[in-house]
Amino acid sequence: MTTTPAEFGFTAWGAEIVRLAEPLSTRTPNPLAPRARSIARNGGVTLTVDGRHVEGLVQRGGEASVAHLEFSAMTSTTAVVLRDLLGSSAEPSDEVHRRLKESGAWSPAVLDVTDCSCRARGDRCLHILAGLYAVAAAVDRQPSLALELRDFRAATDDSPTDSGTCSPGSRWVSLTAFDVADYYEITTASEHDD
Numbered sequence: 419m420t421t422t423p424a425e426f427g428f429t430a431w432g433a434e435i436v437r438l439a440e441p442l443s444t445r446t447p448n449p450l451a452p453r454a455r456s457i458a459r460n461g462g463v464t465l466t467v468d469g470r471h472v473e474g475l476v477q478r479g480g481e482a483s484v485a486h487l488e489f490s491a492m493t494s495t496t497a498v499v500l501r502d503l504l505g506s507s508a509e510p511s512d513e514v515h516r517r518l519k520e521s522g523a524w525s526p527a528v529l530d531v532t533d534c535s536c537r538a539r540g541d542r543c544l545h546i547l548a549g550l551y552a553v554a555a556a557v558d559r560q561p562s563l564a565l566e567l568r569d570f571r572a573a574t575d576d577s578p579t580d581s582g583t584c585s586p587g588s589r590w591v592s593l594t595a596f597d598v599a600d601y602y603e604i605t606t607a608s609e610h611d612d
């Protein structure tokens with residue numbers, strides 16, 4: 419028997435998402451899993467992430483299905499511990515995951531909602547599975563996505579009511595500021611290239 423390296427979930431954060439597709443409690447592997455992995459591997463899933471809500475557009479042949487996944491939010495207690503462990507790093511490492519689990523403050527990702535536009539009923543159709551593998555791959559590449567999916571940013575929002583700039587849209591203002599900072603960094607870097 420040979421062991422192959424984990425194709426999906428080679429980071430601790432991605433592995434948590436793979437667990438949602440392959441729960442330890444099920445004794446027999448989902449027969450759809452190999453096909454779902456193949457679809458995700460071959461770029462057959464287009465992901466749209468909006469906070470805890472993920473839409474996975476799965477296209478196969480002439481058919482398209484849309485899987486909806488919604489992840490459970492982390493508690494503010496978890497967010498505080500996590501923020502402490504993260505320090506100034508933007509991407510959570512496997513070490514951060516390990517320490518977070520050790521702290522007892524972490525509960526692995528759970529899906530609050532799973533739904534699909536296809537006719538197969540049940541919460542683990544091919545498209546939902548393919549969507550989960552695609553999310554796992556995206557999280558492996560960028561582990562901070564795992565935090566975004568659990569509403570880390572919202573949970574750490576300290577509601578600066580005394581700053582005088584508070585508005586109902588303050589959360590979105592901070593998101594925009596974040597994007598602009600990224601954009602600025604990219605343009606600065608390319609200026610140096612030439």
Ligand SMILES: [Zn+2]
Pocket residue numbers: 483485534535536537538543544545546
């Ligand atoms: Zn489906």
